[in-house]
Amino acid sequence: MISTAHNLIAFRGHMRDILLLFSLVLSCPVEAVGQPAGGHGDGAADATVEDDFYCAERKLGQWFYCSRPGPSAPPTGTLSPTASAQIAEISQKLDELKARAILDPSEDNVLAYVRFQREQLDRASTFSDVWQRALWQNPDLDYTLQRPVSTVGKRAWLDNRQTDRDAALANLGQRYGLFYFFAQSCGACDLFSPILRSVADSHHMTVMAVSMDGGPSRDFPRYVVDSGQRARMGLSGKETPALILFDTVNRRTIPVGYGILGADEIMDRIFILTNTQVGSDY
Numbered sequence: 001m002i003s004t005a006h007n008l009i010a011f012r013g014h015m016r017d018i019l020l021l022f023s024l025v026l027s028c029p030v031e032a033v034g035q036p037a038g039g040h041g042d043g044a045a046d047a048t049v050e051d052d053f054y055c056a057e058r059k060l061g062q063w064f065y066c067s068r069p070g071p072s073a074p075p076t077g078t079l080s081p082t083a084s085a086q087i088a089e090i091s092q093k094l095d096e097l098k099a100r101a102i103l104d105p106s107e108d109n110v111l112a113y114v115r116f117q118r119e120q121l122d123r124a125s126t127f128s129d130v131w132q133r134a135l136w137q138n139p140d141l142d143y144t145l146q147r148p149v150s151t152v153g154k155r156a157w158l159d160n161r162q163t164d165r166d167a168a169l170a171n172l173g174q175r176y177g178l179f180y181f182f183a184q185s186c187g188a189c190d191l192f193s194p195i196l197r198s199v200a201d202s203h204h205m206t207v208m209a210v211s212m213d214g215g216p217s218r219d220f221p222r223y224v225v226d227s228g229q230r231a232r233m234g235l236s237g238k239e240t241p242a243l244i245l246f247d248t249v250n251r252r253t254i255p256v257g258y259g260i261l262g263a264d265e266i267m268d269r270i271f272i273l274t275n276t277q278v279g280s281d282y
Contacts, residue, residue, distance in 0.1 A: 090120060165271040169203045172274065175249055178207045178256075181230060181242040182223075184215020192241045192260045193219040199266050212238055245270060 081089070097113040135142045148154045180196060182189040197219040200207045209220035210229055217223050233244065233253045243261070245254040256269050 094120065164275075165267055168271055168275045169205075169267055172203065172270065173205045175247065176205070176270075176274065177246045177248065178205055179229070179233070179244040179246055179253075180207050180209045180220065181212055181226070181240055181244070182209060182217055182220075183211065183213040183240045184217070185213055186240045188260050189217070189241045193217055195261070195263055196241075196243065196266065199263050203267070212240055245273060 094113075094116060097109075097116050101109040101113040139145055144150075144153070148157050178196075178200065180193075182193065196207065199205070207220065209217055209223035210226050211217065211223050212226050212230075214225045230238075230242075233246075235242070235244065235253070235255070239258045241260070242258050243256040243266070245256050246252075247254065254273050256266065256273065261269070
């Protein structure tokens with residue numbers, strides 16, 4: 001009897017502990033599995049925390065979250081296509097209509113292609129018209145003010161350009177000299193030499209003629225034979241005729257051109273290389 005009484009007392013104590021523990025579990029917030037009420041844990045790591053006893057062994061997960069749900073994704077709205085995407089779509093549709101009309105040249109297919117193509121041509125014409133009107137009303141964007149394209153404007157621009165060029169070349173010989181590399185066996189040199197002689201005489205420029213093969217030149221009788229001058233200038237190859245401008249102030253070489261050049265082209269190149277900034281003339 002004493003043993004039975006002791007067992008009954010122990011059983012009641014055990015049941016009381018279980019009921020107390022169960023009541024504590026039910027009183028916890030549903031998201032706080034395995035942590036005190038109001039706890040927030042360590043962020044993403046808490047989202048997967050599970051209690052082995054209640055979630056696995058006792059399978060009591062219906063009373064609370066065994067795994068805390070993650071944040072819900074923000075709603076995604078329908079985005080309008082970008083302008084470049086629309087252009088790509090138009091181009092793709094135009095190619096498809098064209099291919100369809102070629103492979104199956106029925107009247108409907110051909111008309112569908114022609115009509116859609118005409119729509120795009122009208123759109124391009126509208127863009128071109130607005131472009132031109134915008135340039136007329138915004139002179140800072142009108143490139144024709146710098147380089148006229150009309151007959152009268154272009155003639156006036158060329159006249160002013162030639163005046164500036166001649167004035168610059170008139171004093172060019174005070175600072176620059178020309179190296180002319182030629183060869184007696186070079187047929188192009190026979191044509192280019194008198195042109196270069198005329199330009200040098202009219203603008204009082206000194207020309208040092210250098211023979212690459214030792215042969216003479218009728219237009220430049222006071223020539224010298226190449227003894228490494230070209231290599232010392234940092235010029236590779238042996239192309240002739242070759243015209244090189246030499247800056248006596250900075251001691252640097254400026255290639256003007258290779259092959260046969262006209263008189264105006266020689267003067268234009270020398271003027272651009274010595275009196276204009278890169279990008280300012282275009």
